Amino acid sequence: MIKTLTGAPKIGLHGTLAVPGDKSLSHRGLILGAISQGTTTLHGFLPAADCLSTLTALQALGVPIHRDGTTVTITGRGLHGLSQPKQPLDMGNAGTATRLLAGLLAGQPFATTLIGDASLSRRPMERVRQPLQAMGAHIELTAGHLPMRINGQRLHGGHTDMQVASAQVKSALILAALQADGPSTIVEQLPTRDHTERLLRQFGGHIETAADERTITVTPQPQLQGQTVQIPGDFSSAAFFLTAASIVPKAHIRLTQVGLNPTRTGLLNVLQRMGGHVTVTPQTQTTEPVGDIEVSCAQLHPIHLTAADIPAIIDELPLVALLAATADGISTVSGAAELRVKETDRIATIVTELQKLGVVITAQPDGFTIDGRATWHQPKENLDSHGDHRIGMMMAIAALRLPQPTQLAGAEAVDISYPTFFEDLAQLCQGVRV
Numbered sequence: 001m002i003k004t005l006t007g008a009p010k011i012g013l014h015g016t017l018a019v020p021g022d023k024s025l026s027h028r029g030l031i032l033g034a035i036s037q038g039t040t041t042l043h044g045f046l047p048a049a050d051c052l053s054t055l056t057a058l059q060a061l062g063v064p065i066h067r068d069g070t071t072v073t074i075t076g077r078g079l080h081g082l083s084q085p086k087q088p089l090d091m092g093n094a095g096t097a098t099r100l101l102a103g104l105l106a107g108q109p110f111a112t113t114l115i116g117d118a119s120l121s122r123r124p125m126e127r128v129r130q131p132l133q134a135m136g137a138h139i140e141l142t143a144g145h146l147p148m149r150i151n152g153q154r155l156h157g158g159h160t161d162m163q164v165a166s167a168q169v170k171s172a173l174i175l176a177a178l179q180a181d182g183p184s185t186i187v188e189q190l191p192t193r194d195h196t197e198r199l200l201r202q203f204g205g206h207i208e209t210a211a212d213e214r215t216i217t218v219t220p221q222p223q224l225q226g227q228t229v230q231i232p233g234d235f236s237s238a239a240f241f242l243t244a245a246s247i248v249p250k251a252h253i254r255l256t257q258v259g260l261n262p263t264r265t266g267l268l269n270v271l272q273r274m275g276g277h278v279t280v281t282p283q284t285q286t287t288e289p290v291g292d293i294e295v296s297c298a299q300l301h302p303i304h305l306t307a308a309d310i311p312a313i314i315d316e317l318p319l320v321a322l323l324a325a326t327a328d329g330i331s332t333v334s335g336a337a338e339l340r341v342k343e344t345d346r347i348a349t350i351v352t353e354l355q356k357l358g359v360v361i362t363a364q365p366d367g368f369t370i371d372g373r374a375t376w377h378q379p380k381e382n383l384d385s386h387g388d389h390r391i392g393m394m395m396a397i398a399a400l401r402l403p404q405p406t407q408l409a410g411a412e413a414v415d416i417s418y419p420t421f422f423e424d425l426a427q428l429c430q431g432v433r434v
């Protein structure tokens with residue numbers, strides 16, 4: 001689908017917005033609800049394609065799930081109550097769903113096959129197969145990719161040193177460890193988002209994180225109890241508007257009830273370091289920290305990010321590139337080779353798309369260099385999401401700096417994580433001043 005983007009809003013961006021629920025927490029709430037006893041209710045669920053892939057897969061595993069808008073009710077089947085699906089589970093575009101379910105299904109007493117769309121079928125799955133195999137799992141891949149055939153086994157607890165900084169792999173190992181015959185220790189290279197750990201504790205699981213924030217111990221065979229979960233707004237969705245308000249002249253917006261888990265909010269630190277105008281007002285914390293964020297336009301300065309910065313900003317790196325493309329100097333991002341194995345090779349797609357606007361950006365194997373001092377121009381061809389939701393939304397924000405309208409090809413990709421993105425953006429473009 002080609003979408004016309006209207007170009008720079010004359011009055012800037014204004015107003016107050018509550019972005020939809022968190023994608024990572026929506027996946028996890030469904031999965032933990034499915035393997036608990038009793039009813040789980042998710043409020044603020046994200047009804048986007050990725051999370052609906054998880055919902056449908058769990059229904060095919062015999063879990064009764066009812067959705068009414070953003071409220072989801074799950075009748076838990078317990079850790080041992082899933083049943084063999086009649087067909088392969090189609091995970092669509094969702095990397096998180098695939099990796100997490102691989103960990104869960106590795107310990108179930110039946111065989112399952114996971115398949116996905118063309119993008120997901122190119123993404124690496126050896127990263128979950130290898131450590132799960134060390135716990136006794138039997139998983140066959142197709143040249144390292146989907147289709148994935150999982151022959152469920154009795155799993156063994158043990159020690160895993162993770163080879164990649166990935167919350168998806170960590171969460172797969174935690175879900176496997178719940179079903180193992182003894183305790184498991186998982187050591188991360190760098191701390192990654194800890195939603196699985198926090199939510200599992202809420203459901204009654206026994207999981208401990210050491211003071212180094214990288215060593216996790218899981219005690220198996222818990223009696224998980226269904227919960228009521230309030231899912232906060234997705235920081236990664238809010239990030240598009242944090243960026244927009246920072247780079248669009250006269251902008252001033254407020255985003256409410258946003259998840260502020262510190263393992264996710266690297267973009268706030270980046271904006272502060274770049275000279276952005278951001279104010280955070282925390283609310284009462286439950287399982288996850290939540291708060292409001294106010295942001296207005298500022299002249300940004302260059303930034304240099306390295307490997308240790310990356311996990312807390314992994315999905316926001318396209319936006320870091322956009323911010324850097326307006327800064328008054330040269331910015332660098334390194335240690336971000338993981339970008340190459342997301343929905344697209346995001347280093348390549350960021351560079352291709354921003355170059356269409358005259359941005360001076362060079363790809364490196366593990367990041368990029370951007371000189372923000374170049375003058376932008378209207379693109380000579382359509383902007384393109386390349387089928388990647390975050391690239392499409394980043395370019396829609398970039399287009400707010402252009403004097404004339406532009407066209408975005410593949411705009412339907414936003415449905416993967418933010419189906420109402422264009423409506424919410426239009427609301428801020430016409431917004432009431434805060």
Ligand SMILES: O=C(O)C1=C[C@@H](OP(=O)(O)O)[C@@H](O)[C@H](O)C1
Nearest residue numbers: 024096165166167168169314315
């Ligand atoms: O665990 C999660 O919910 C996610 C983890 C990240 O992937 P990796 O952990 O593989 O980097 C992130 O890119 C993805 O959007 C969601």
Ligand SMILES: C=C(OP(=O)(O)O)C(=O)O
Nearest residue numbers: 093094095096097315342
């Ligand atoms: C990488 C992402 O998601 P996933 O890995 O779940 O496909 C994303 O949402 O940017």
